[in-house]
Amino acid sequence: MNVSEIERREHYLNISYGIRSWLFTTDHKRIAWLYLLSVTLFFFIGGFFATLIRLELLTPQGDLVQSETYNKLFTMHGVTMIFFFLIPSIPAVLGNFLVPMMIGARDLAFPRLNLASWYIFILGGAFTLMAAAAGGVDTGWTFYTPYSSIYSNTHVVLTVVGIFITGFSSILTGLNFIVTIHKMRAPGMTWFRLPLFIWAHYATSIIFILGTPVIAITLLLVGLERIFRLGIFDPSLGGDPVLFQHLFWFYSHPAVYIMVLPAMGVVSELIACFSRKRIFGYSIVAFASLGIAVIGFLVWGHHMFVSGQSVHAGMVFSFLSMVVAIPSAIKVFNWTATLYKGSISYDAPMLYALGFIGLFTMGGLTGLFLATLGINVHVHDTYFVIAHFHYIMVGGSVMGYLGGIHFWWPKMTGRRYPEGWARLAALIIFLGFNLTFFPQFVLGYIGMPRRYHVYPPEFQVLNVMSTAGASILAVGYLLPLTYLIWSLRYGAVAGRNPWGARGLEWQTPSPPPTENFERTPIVTEGAYAYEKDPEEIYPLGKPAHV
């Protein structure tokens, strides 16, 4: 197939043109692009804040920015990255594009609701960016009371309104995914033939629906206490500041799994495809996702071991946090075992997947340090915590996201990205990441608290290492931005199935037609039947147009 053939064939990208055809689209594939553009924008805004933070920390004195500004920078970095990049990234971009395609559906169950979700997301993002432009917010992304509800003089209300609104986008997306996965699977696509990506998104959707309302109500209460002096969290008004922490973490701990479960789903797809094997222990990995989603709701108190909660509550939360680590460990072992006797190739997505396993393993193991009560007391609120959750969220989620973007790029655009550059970028990101965040484990244990604008001079060497790593990481992130845009015009034509994958989404042309499949697919095998030909797995169904 050559370029002109892509141009001639009608598909979801060229079926209509003009800005209205995008802003009023109900095609899940086009909505995925709307999200891709928005979360990329937020990623680089959040990255800009991170750059300033790392530059400030190059020296122990507060010399680049003032304390007020520094506090706003780390707050805006956290808020932007968590609520406007990490949470929507994989579900709203790759999930939107792939959930219907992987199960053989024409679209999500509620296409107009899907478009509404994007508008809600943008509205929430606009409020939060407005807060940043108006002078920012300095509470930390955790909004601890009574600082946020009474003492801070910054734009708390505007920011929490933004997050409140954006939450509805998550809830509606979760609802859409759950209904779609239940009701719209193609003939023969049984639950245990579903790709693990779908299982991961199903588990994530449960958290979206059950958790997000709690953060919405909590942040609303912060706003109400701030405006009307309702005594909910401030003790001088009769409230309880620790209540806020319970409510906040009841959502925000499961939110960590919102960020990492979809990445695990991506990694399962990549490991299977690039080793041409079924995922070892498929059903165990599928149930591990659900197990993480359920137990993940019961561990919020491990963020509060030094908050003054009872010692016995601390013990229960520590125990449950140990238990929730097990399904993640099982997944790592199963991915590794999948490589055994496989046929492994090292295309860029696989490099990201292997990088994910390594960094997620380190993030998970350091999570055990934090779940261990006696150690947590010392490292709580230090750089050890910062290092740990960046290993999970950047080493895990962002690696998974980038691996997924590279893997499905040919499907989304019909073009291939330049493989050499992509491998180089993956390597740079892996090295830059470790140089940035590994020194922070040491910094934390020797006692550097988080959110410190000024720090003792003896911590400088490790901070300089971290900042050096961050600049390498920045190069690593700018590379894909450049060559992926370049490939839209100059990339080689990809064809239907450039990776020889067995998933249903690869059995239709790239880019896919608006209705996804020319014929209703029939499924006779699980998503990873690499020992069989695709034609064997998916016999031709009746034409989809009828």
Added chain:
Amino acid sequence: MNLGFPLFPEQASTMASRVDALFFFLVAVSVFFVALIFLAIFVFAVKYRRRSEDERPRPIEGNFWLEIFWSAIPLGLTMVMFVWGAIIYFDIYNPPNDALEISIVGRQWMWKAQHAEGQREINELHVPVGQAVKLTMTSEDVIHDVFLPAFRIKQDVLPGRYTTLWFQASKPGEYPLLCSQYCGTQHSGMVGRVVVLQPAEFEKWLSGGATGMSMVDLGESLFQRFGCNTCHRVGGTSQGPSLVGLFGKTVQLQGGKTVAANEDYIRESILDPRAKVVAGYQPIMPTFKGLISEEGILQLIAYIKSLHTVERKASQK
């Protein structure tokens, strides 16, 4: 002390080596698993690299017993971490009875400490080596956190209630005293030092430069000044119960409930007297909210605690 580039914090309390031992156990477990996973990935990646484009590896569905094996071993190891960590945690938050008591009040952005003998200090905390010290802490505004890295302990300091933390310093010297709960603009400036002295030096420090008034004396003078003694006389009056021997007792409240008379109860009764009314009394006490500082309340509590001794003296007479 200042090596320029430390990679490990000083051990200056009895807890430090216990926390570090557990830490090194977890480091060992982590290094083992990271090495195992990295090695497995590396070996498989080399050994099973794709040699020709038409390779079709034989499918392997999984292995039930292998799954049990690699679930049970991590579970067992995490249970060791859990129990070991819980034992240390329990000890960190259960002070011995004979601990030296110091009260701490945090505010944006400083630490104020007051010793039982009346000695006050700001952003410094002098303590004797080899003796258990218990901090009773509260905040005047937002949440702060006392973090003593050389002692491997920390505890949030909350407005509106007391939290406690104890330690026994094992080595004379100066160690950082940090705020580790984000508390606003000058959060990173809310730092000071703990000065650990030999017991004799500590005694000398305590007696130097003080007002001569102990916490109990200061509390007693507040008790007179605010007219507390008009109702809460020894033996009690019809307006208010006696406070002698109150601390640590269980108090019968109106409506049949009971409450343990601890620091939080006394604080609440001063600031919000109608929240918990003692059985047999009318809710007539006015609030002292806004009239008395957090330090003043701590002095009153010290005085009320000392009334045990008064009772004993009274019975001897």
